[in-house]
Amino acid sequence: MASSEQLASDATPVTETVGAPNLASPSQAPMSEGSNSKRRPKRGVPEGLWLRCPGCAAVIFRNESEKRLNTCPECDHHFYVSASQRIQQVLDEGTFEEWDAHLMPTDPLHFKDQKAYAERLVAEQQRTGLSDAAITGGGMIRARRVAIGVTDSAFIMGSMGSVVGERLVRLIERATTEHLPLIIISGSGGGARMHEGILSLMQMAKVSAALARYDSAGGLFISVLTNPTMGGVAASFASLGDVIFAEPKALIGFAGPRTIKATIRIELPKGFQTSEFLVEHGFVDRIVPRAKLKSEIARTIDYCGW
Amino acid sequence: MATQDSPASGLAFEQPIYDLEVRIRELEQAGNKSAQTEDQLRSLRRELAEVTRKVYSELSPWEMVQVARHKDRPYTRDYLNLAFEEFVELYGDRRFGDDRAILTGFAKLDQYKVMVVGHQKGRTYKERSACYFGCAHPEGYRKALLKMRMAAKYKLPVICFIDTPGAYPGVGAEERGQSQAIAENMYEMSRLDTPIICVVIGEGGSGGALGIGVGDRVAILEHAYYSVISPEGCAGILWKSGAHAEKAAEALRFTSKDLLEFGIVDTVLEEPLGGAHRDHHRMAARLKMFLIKTLRELAQKPSAELLEGRYQKFRQIGVFLETPVV
Ligand SMILES: [Zn+2]
Numbered sequence: 001m002a003s004s005e006q007l008a009s010d011a012t013p014v015t016e017t018v019g020a021p022n023l024a025s026p027s028q029a030p031m032s033e034g035s036n037s038k039r040r041p042k043r044g045v046p047e048g049l050w051l052r053c054p055g056c057a058a059v060i061f062r063n064e065s066e067k068r069l070n071t072c073p074e075c076d077h078h079f080y081v082s083a084s085q086r087i088q089q090v091l092d093e094g095t096f097e098e099w100d101a102h103l104m105p106t107d108p109l110h111f112k113d114q115k116a117y118a119e120r121l122v123a124e125q126q127r128t129g130l131s132d133a134a135i136t137g138g139g140m141i142r143a144r145r146v147a148i149g150v151t152d153s154a155f156i157m158g159s160m161g162s163v164v165g166e167r168l169v170r171l172i173e174r175a176t177t178e179h180l181p182l183i184i185i186s187g188s189g190g191g192a193r194m195h196e197g198i199l200s201l202m203q204m205a206k207v208s209a210a211l212a213r214y215d216s217a218g219g220l221f222i223s224v225l226t227n228p229t230m231g232g233v234a235a236s237f238a239s240l241g242d243v244i245f246a247e248p249k250a251l252i253g254f255a256g257p258r259t260i261k262a263t264i265r266i267e268l269p270k271g272f273q274t275s276e277f278l279v280e281h282g283f284v285d286r287i288v289p290r291a292k293l294k295s296e297i298a299r300t301i302d303y304c305g306w
Numbered sequence: 307m308a309t310q311d312s313p314a315s316g317l318a319f320e321q322p323i324y325d326l327e328v329r330i331r332e333l334e335q336a337g338n339k340s341a342q343t344e345d346q347l348r349s350l351r352r353e354l355a356e357v358t359r360k361v362y363s364e365l366s367p368w369e370m371v372q373v374a375r376h377k378d379r380p381y382t383r384d385y386l387n388l389a390f391e392e393f394v395e396l397y398g399d400r401r402f403g404d405d406r407a408i409l410t411g412f413a414k415l416d417q418y419k420v421m422v423v424g425h426q427k428g429r430t431y432k433e434r435s436a437c438y439f440g441c442a443h444p445e446g447y448r449k450a451l452l453k454m455r456m457a458a459k460y461k462l463p464v465i466c467f468i469d470t471p472g473a474y475p476g477v478g479a480e481e482r483g484q485s486q487a488i489a490e491n492m493y494e495m496s497r498l499d500t501p502i503i504c505v506v507i508g509e510g511g512s513g514g515a516l517g518i519g520v521g522d523r524v525a526i527l528e529h530a531y532y533s534v535i536s537p538e539g540c541a542g543i544l545w546k547s548g549a550h551a552e553k554a555a556e557a558l559r560f561t562s563k564d565l566l567e568f569g570i571v572d573t574v575l576e577e578p579l580g581g582a583h584r585d586h587h588r589m590a591a592r593l594k595m596f597l598i599k600t601l602r603e604l605a606q607k608p609s610a611e612l613l614e615g616r617y618q619k620f621r622q623i624g625v626f627l628e629t630p631v632v
Contacts, residue, residue: 108568108625109559113544162624169621192512192534194544197558198570201512201534202623205520208489209496209620216497232534234485235473235513240493254484254513255475259539263475273480283483 053077055249069290078227078247078290082128083135083152086185090294091139091148098137100170105132105163109197117195120156128154132163133188136171138180142298144306147175149184153228157190160233164193165203168237172210176217181306183297185224186238189251191231204236211240220304222297225252225275225284243300245288246275252284317376319369323361323580326354358580365529368555371537373529374508375471378583380590382409382424382467382507388590389597390415393422396453402482405446406437407470408518410453412462416598421457423450423518424467427508440509441474444487447517451491454498463501463601466518471536473514488517495520496620497613501604503597505575506530507582510560522616523600525573526562527589529581532570533560569623 050059055077065072069089070079081089087096111117125131133155138147149171151158168184175182192200211221223241225234227250235254238244246252253273261268271277278284288296330350333343365373373379386393386409395411398404406426413422427440454464473484495502495518502521509515510532526532535543540558541550562574575596578585604612 102629104627104629106625106627109557111557111559113554113557162626166624166626194535194540194558196625197534198532198560198565199568199624201516201532202570202620204489204513205492205496205516206620206623208492209520209617212493212497213617215493232513235488236492237489239483239486239489252485253480254473254488255480260475260477260480264477266477269477272477277481281481281483283486 051079071290076248076289078249080153080187080227081290082154083130083150083187086150087135087137087139087148089290090183090185090297091141091146092143095140096137096148097139098135099174100136100167101131103132103163103166105161105196107195108162108199109195111195111197113195120195124155128152130155132167133158133160133193134164134167136167138174141183141294141301144298144301145180146297146301147171147178147180147182149182151184151186151188151233153187153189153226156193156195158186158188158228158233159190159193159200160188160203160207160236161193161196161200162203165200165206168203168207169210172207172214176210176214176219179217179219181220181222181301181304182214183222183224184237184241185226186229186233187226188233188238189228189230191233191235201232204232207237208240211237215242220301220306222300224288224293224297225278226250228252230254230256239283242304244283244285245293245296246278246284246286247293248275248287248289250275252278317369317372319361319365319372322357323354326350326357330354355579362529362580366552366556367531367558367561368537368552370529370561371509371531371555373581373583374531376581376583377429379508380582380586381429381469382422382426384586385467385507385590385593386413386422386424388586389594390422397449399445399449399452401448402445405443405449406433407440407442407474408446408450410449413465415465415594415601418598418601419462420601421453421462421464422467423453423464424507425469425515425518427469438474440470441472441511442470442514442517443474443476443479444482444484447473447487447491450518451494454495454500454502458498458500461500463503463604464498464521465597466502466504466521468504468506468510468515468519468532469508469530470511470514471509472511473517488513491517492520496616499609499613501601501607501612502616503600503604505593505597506532506571507593511536520616520620522604522612522619523573524571524619525575525596525600526565526571527575527582527593528562528577530562531560532565533558568625 051062052059053072056075058074070081107118134151136149149168221241223244225246229238229252275287333347391414393413409426410423425440428434428437457464504519504521504524506526537551537555538548540554542548565571578588582589
């Protein structure tokens, strides 16, 4: 269920930024290290002011892109946005109230690969300023109160371990009791987090079960898929929305393209596992560009009479 | 078989067991046994039992994976033959096709009528390729859900046998919504109004296993494993090479003992000496006893209590720190 292979894939539309490692989805996957050399700033280009767009290769002003909610002014390529930026983009200003921030990850398996998980957690927390890969809370969208959760692909690939699972379940349970529309925006290339082993896998069942109760209580769940949404996250809450939106050209799937290529030994079709591919095959309701996300969510809530 | 130099199982750690088995067979085959030969046989058999017990009590997680994947290990179909009185297979998902990687159908177990859903790996090469070595496609998960819903409608308990390396990673599987199929199964199984018993009989391969893995009781066979990712896959990502699978197997803590400790499974079913592949009948008999006992227990629960128990069972899984809010 952990699905980090796709990180290394050429097919991954990873954000490539010049001199701004924090804006790019800064994957910790060892296999992606090889591509770091490409991200070095060009001589003479001041660090941080410019970005190279991986969609159209144009060099663009960071300011310009930020004004457009981190999309490319030339080709509308959607760059990575952090969970907190995302919350700012979607919620009415100043309305977010974070829930369950006091839950902290730990290392139940004493897991150690080339690096100890306990150390990896500290390093990721320092690098991203997040305590784990999901932020949850309440807020307003066009004056409608909602429960919202966002996963951040910068924190260990946005993967789901115990804290992500628990925060989401508490969010869903609170949305159930307070009768709130629920919005979860996924950006998780890592699926279920390997470092917490079977406990991570079981978060898929735990979150899905909470969503089933929310559904039985008549809840409205809007799932928003962003680049990338893979593995155990795709195969649980992300696919269970009453309405499922996807940002344009996001990588969305179960198995990583690299795994699939290694298994079936054929070239993958063009556009495989993109948002557009999922629409074509009937698994996403609408592609929603970032600039329209807030209004589309509000409209859906309206239609469903909430 | 006796002429081979390596264990028929292909498991290197079984070599001491195999060597003794060869010696015993040779003595047994000799005509006209003297009293001395009989004595020797008796002591060799005793030694065999001891050696087998020792080897199997010291299995490393990686060796456990080899046992769980053993080609002679009993599969769903074997348990259907050995533990159940009848199996009436029901095919197809009524949407796309019939996935041979998951068997579904009515079955009789003692006095109980049940619905069985189980991964099937296939014994011969032909069977194995027909069911993709037990790796299900979305239609397999949808078939499972369709039959489970039907079972709930008529109050038949559901028994799931989990034995898969993982859900199939392929173009067709992605086109037909592998993620959505697995997600929907967990979602619906969590509120399916009939008792569900899940048993990991071999490989509990990640989401492919969990897609038929949400139940009131989850049990695992002693040498089976249940993991978030295969040891090879984990090694490929975190150690950059599948060759480190042994290390990954240690790190992932996926043996039956670990799973009991983490509260993931309720019961570990002891395997016959030397693994289930050595004695299908005995394993099937133990499994049958467990299933009957558990069915009896669950049948007494009112449905609200059953569903609340199932929800809480998964709800409490997870380890994190909760610092007091100031
Ligand atoms: Zn561009």
